[in-house]
Amino acid sequence: MRIALGVEYDGSAFRGWQSQVVGPTVQDTLEAALSAIAAHPLRVQASGRTDSGVHATAQVVHFDTSAMRPDTAWVRGCNALLPSSVAVRWAAPVADDFNARFSAHSRSYRYCLYNHPVRPALSATLAGWFHRPLDEVRMQAAAVELIGTHDFSAFRSSECQARSPVRTLSELTLMRQGDWIMFDLTANAFLHHMVRNIIGALVEVGCCRRDPPWIGELLAGQDRRLGAPTFSASGLYLAGVGYDARWHLPASQQGVRLPAIGPGVAPG
Missing domain, CATH: 3.30.70.660 (Pseudouridine synthase I, catalytic domain, C-terminal subdomain)
Incomplete structure (x- = not known):
């Protein structure tokens, strides 16, 4: 079956999204946690690659698995294994022809x-x-x-x-x-x-x-x-990825709205 996830991350400590030989990446970190929950190796595809130091409040990924798990396992289970700088926000089963990258229109x-x-x-x-x-x-x-x-x-x-x-x-x-x-x-x-x-x-x-x-x-x-x-x-x-309603992604797929005045700063 195919699962879509919404992922949020602070990219400061990562060498970007995409898996590579040198340095930690968000993709490698997420795949390690998901593979542990699925009890088999798996790969994810994202809506787009972010560079070293770039963050996301609404990255969308998909992966295929034979493991039958409740949606909460892909969220809470993965988050228990992920560093504090990466969090799965939601999980949802999707049609086999859904593709996090190619199904996105914006x-x-x-x-x-x-x-x-x-x-x-x-x-x-x-x-x-x-x-x-x-x-x-x-x-x-x-x-x-x-x-x-x-x-x-x-x-x-x-x-x-x-x-x-x-x-x-x-x-x-x-x-x-x-x-x-x-x-x-x-x-x-x-x-x-x-x-x-x-x-x-x-x-x-x-x-x-x-x-x-x-x-x-x-x-x-x-x-x-x-x-x-x-x-x-x-x-x-990366603050939002647009998909057609026919994919039935969660209403929260646009991710967490960033504060209007900047990260972690209150009005003075």
């Missing part, structure tokens, strides 16, 4: 940015940081240039393995509260480093190094070398 990310002259301590691995004042109005004006279906080569890592650089970005909004700026992005799929490169470019506009129209020029130029440096992974969260 992915949503949130970037949490601490905008203050002094770097944070408690949120050092959970948020990005920029020391100069940022103008969110300028950044929002620039963000509009990226909405729609475009060739995002200018925001694509040189290591990106996607066959096409064309993506449809349906949402790119930002909200400031105090020293925190939250960026919310939704697309059918994202290229390697695409979100972090977009944030880096918007910061260039926000601190007045560039004017808002530069974002459109950068997009049209399709040259990553002309863009801004890739922003820190620390502030990036």
Whole structure:
């Protein structure tokens, strides 16, 4: 049978999602716990791979097993074996043709940015940081240039393995509260480093190094070398994966909503 899981993790101590020879990964950690509960080795496939240091509140995975276990065993049983930085949020049986990656029609990310002259301590691995004042109005004006279906080569890592650089970005909004700026992005799929490169470019506009129209020029130029440096992974969260209702995933599949003003920080 095929099981889908919702997974939340703090990626600070991991070398990304995908299994690899060197260093701990979220995939290896989760598979070890699931295999212990199933009493046989198993592999999981995720909705998408997150890089080293990137977090998730709503990663979705699926796996196949011959083990008959109640849903609670896949949740509570696995969580008893997982480190505190990884948690299974829900489990549900799904149709055999469900695929966590290929059945998804959208992915949503949130970037949490601490905008203050002094770097944070408690949120050092959970948020990005920029020391100069940022103008969110300028950044929002620039963000509009990226909405729609475009060739995002200018925001694509040189290591990106996607066959096409064309993506449809349906949402790119930002909200400031105090020293925190939250960026919310939704697309059918994202290229390697695409979100972090977009944030880096918007910061260039926000601190007045560039004017808002530069974002459109950068997009049209399709040259990553002309863009801004890739922003820190620390502030990036996979915050939602969109699926059709026919898969009957739990209502909670969108994961835990991040605080509006940043991880672990209360209004001052």
